[in-house]
Amino acid sequence: GENVEQHPSTLSVQEGDSAVIKCTYSDSASNYFPWYKQELGKRPQLIIDIRSNVGEKKDQRIAVTLNKTAKHFSLHITETQPEDSAVYFCAAQSYSSASKIIFGSGTRLSIRP
Amino acid sequence: DSGVTQTPKHLITATGQRVTLRCSPRSGDLSVYWYQQSLDQGLQFLIQYYNGEERAKGNILERFSAQQFPDLHSELNLSSLELGDSALYFCASSVARGIQETQYFGPGTRLLVL
Numbered sequence: 001g002e003n004v005e006q007h008p009s010t011l012s013v014q015e016g017d018s019a020v021i022k023c024t025y026s027d028s029a030s031n032y033f034p035w036y037k038q039e040l041g042k043r044p045q046l047i048i049d050i051r052s053n054v055g056e057k058k059d060q061r062i063a064v065t066l067n068k069t070a071k072h073f074s075l076h077i078t079e080t081q082p083e084d085s086a087v088y089f090c091a092a093q094s095y096s097s098a099s100k101i102i103f104g105s106g107t108r109l110s111i112r113p
Numbered sequence: 114d115s116g117v118t119q120t121p122k123h124l125i126t127a128t129g130q131r132v133t134l135r136c137s138p139r140s141g142d143l144s145v146y147w148y149q150q151s152l153d154q155g156l157q158f159l160i161q162y163y164n165g166e167e168r169a170k171g172n173i174l175e176r177f178s179a180q181q182f183p184d185l186h187s188e189l190n191l192s193s194l195e196l197g198d199s200a201l202y203f204c205a206s207s208v209a210r211g212i213q214e215t216q217y218f219g220p221g222t223r224l225l226v227l
Contacts, residue, residue: 043203044156
């Protein structure tokens with residue numbers, strides 16, 4: 001069945017450095033890729049998304065890249081700050097799956113002061 | 114605040130019991146989704162309703178069922194509860210059918226089965 005793999009499961013970076021989280025998906029019909037941030041004890045919140053007709057999207061310190069040929073996409077956070085500490089989930093959705101969305105297993109990002 | 118509300122916030126019950134979780138979507142949103150998040154686990158999609166009809170099904174157990182009412186609120190029914198059903202249950206909503214749409218999550222219901 002459809003699957004989304006996310007790496008790494010944990011990531012610790014120095015404040016001010018960049019963080020990169022990578023995901024691969026199995027369903028070649030996937031065409032929508034959102035990223036969610038979940039702070040401890042809180043709800044997941046969408047931080048950025050990308051559609052299959054775009055290779056890269058940027059929003060201030062956050063960017064997402066998509067390689068449809070290789071079936072992988074990545075989240076890039078630059079100039080990390082303490083408030084970036086959270087669990088990040090990637091997800092993939094294909095129209096053929098009747099809008100079912102598959103989440104990755106999550107990456108726990110810690111920012112060291 | 115996403116505009117999605119869930120009740121109750123916390124629920125403690127015993128094995129074998131049945132509980133109902135409630136979700137009210139954002140005003141104007143037609144789709145409601147249910148997710149299960151176990152301790153230190155990712156989000157498992159359970160089921161989606163669109164305008165009262167079941168639209169997509171994920172890893173939902175036969176002991177679980179859901180429905181969406183004419184006023185668009187949704188309920189998730191969990192029966193014959195087991196210890197392993199202890200988890201955080203989120204609902205989310207989106208504007209339409211859910212294709213390439215942002216999902217807005219509620220605050221979740223934390224279920225503890227003893």
